[in-house]
Amino acid sequence: MAMRVALKFGKECCMHRNKVKFNDYFRHCFCTTASVGAASTPSKIPKKVPHFSKKGRLFTGAAIGLLIGGGAYASTVDEATFCGWLFSATKLVNPLFAFLDPEVAHRLAVSAAARGWVPIEKRADPQILELKVWGRRFSNPIGLSAGFDKNAEAVEGLLGLGFGFVEVGSVTPVPQEGNPKPRIFRLRKEGAIINRCGFNSEGIVAVAKRLGAQHGKRKMETSSSSSFTEEEVIHGGKAGPGILGVNLGKNKTSEDAAADYVQGVHTLSQYADYLVINISSPNTPGLRQLQGRKQLKDIVKKVQAARDEMQWGEEGPPPLLVKIAPDLSKQDLEDIAAVCTYNFSLSFLIIISNTTIQRPDAVSQNPVAEETGGLSGKPLFNLSTNILKDMYSLTKGRIPLIGCGGVSSGEDAYKKIRAGAILVQLYTAFAYGGPALIPQIKNELAECLERDGFKSIYEAVGADCR
Structure with a gap:
């Protein structure tokens, strides 16, 4: 869930950088998630928290950190500068793929590109x-x-x-x-x-x-x-x-x-x-x-x-x-x-x-x-x-x-x-x-x-x- 929220947030930042209100956005995402959980889960039964592997937590944490930092940075710079930051930020994520099996890493990379989870070059x-x-x-x-x-x-x-x-x-x-x-x-x-x-x-x-x-x-x-x-x-x-x-x-x-x-x-x-x-x-x-x-x-x-x-x-x-x-x-x-x-x-x-x-x-x-x-x-x-x-x-x-x-x-x-x-x-x-x-x-x-x-x-x- 955290990864989905982070990716959704990053996409919104890239498309509507000047319109994003970070506090409102996170309040909406997490409060909506909480309310859905409350409505669909009996109060006497605690909602099960999914367990992430160590590698999964590493990838999720890196993605959330980069996207939050990137979102904040996006509100202060022009599009070309932000685009450069996004490409540079991938240098921090890419080494993590070395911990994965080569074919698994390749599959993830293709999926990320297919879903638009990669930077878009805006500079000429x-x-x-x-x-x-x-x-x-x-x-x-x-x-x-x-x-x-x-x-x-x-x-x-x-x-x-x-x-x-x-x-x-x-x-x-x-x-x-x-x-x-x-x-x-x-x-x-x-x-x-x-x-x-x-x-x-x-x-x-x-x-x-x-x-x-x-x-x-x-x-x-x-x-x-x-x-x-x-x-x-x-x-x-x-x-x-x-x-x-x-x-x-x-x-x-x-x-x-x-x-x-x-x-x-x-x-x-x-x-x-x-x-x-x-x-x-x-x-x-x-x-x-x-x-x-x-x-x-x-x-x-x-x-x-x-x-x-x-x-x-x-x-x-x-x-x-x-x-x-x-x-x-x-x-x-x-x-x-x-x-x-x-x-x-x-x-x-x-x-x-x-x-x-x-x-x-x-x-x-x-x-x-x-x-x-x-x-x-x-x-x-x-x-x-x-x-x-x-x-x-x-x-x-x-x-x-x-x-x-x-x-x-x-x-x-x-x-x-x-x-x-x-x-x-x-x-x-x-x-x-x-x-x-x-x-x-x-x-x-x-x-x-x-x-x-x-x-x-x-x-x-x-x-x-x-």
Whole structure:
């Protein structure tokens, strides 16, 4: 009950800061609760007080303390300052998740974002970060990669945190539980995670229903809200500001990977600003074999045909991307580049990269590194960035690349851009750093660009490959 009251109070503070009367609010909340209890409970029987675990009391106490303090602070400052305080306050809460099982912590984080229990970024992004890709306007190039919101439960909450774009999934045609638990392992000291989830997914039907409802809601809010400019509506996502990507996977038992991806395109492309064909997860048997030239060419041909046979409005069909592994030979990279650029007007774009099955020296001494699965986080940065440089050179900078792997600071994001990325994704650093990391990375990235004399993201793309 205390948590519900605290969260309700915090929401009221954020929405109506200047109208909140703290004493009246708490008198109303607690007196109403007491009166309800009195009316529903016989006077001779004392009302049972719920027992909270030690961790539960810790989380509840932290939430109440932050919300009460935040509410008082909110009445004395402007909106931008209060917004900054909210993001900074998450630094105090986020370490508490370390006491929880990784998958439980992840589930709580997704639920919090889905329910709006996270800060909303009200401050404008640095203008130097604004760019257009695929004819869409991005307020900044920093995105959340697939894997966090697998079932599209928290799109609005995550976009509200200030990401330039959010990618959901991977989504499989048929629901599947993925690999047995435990399947997520922290290497906190190294800033890394090993996972072997195996595409745990609610399936495309459930995700389509969820995205359909969110799509309609965003569309109505866009048409009725005066906070969105005409430019933002046109150059944002399909249903308003904020870009949404959908990552498609294949079922573990499927014998026809191309058919799985085609089914995903038919069902989910109407809600996506871009689609990703995930052919590189190390946790689905045989999946990485699809990165071979012949197999990839077959998938590209069928997925493009499926997309192009659908009817599209003025915005046109969503771009198609493939997500590749960092564990590829030079010949593998050349084959992928050839397939993705064989017809430039129909080219696939590329996300570089997925997790690695390698164990770099930085993690080799940690016993957790012996766990099977894909490694993400800081130890992946150099490997994925080198692959990014190679692919930028192989494609001669002709197609947009998204850099992913080990990004934990604005300097890291800047290095990805200089290596050839037009957009940058992160996940593991967000899992450790929480919402406060997002504005930090954006501000640091803007400082890096200005420091080196670049006036836009475009000017910096591929600077280290020229």
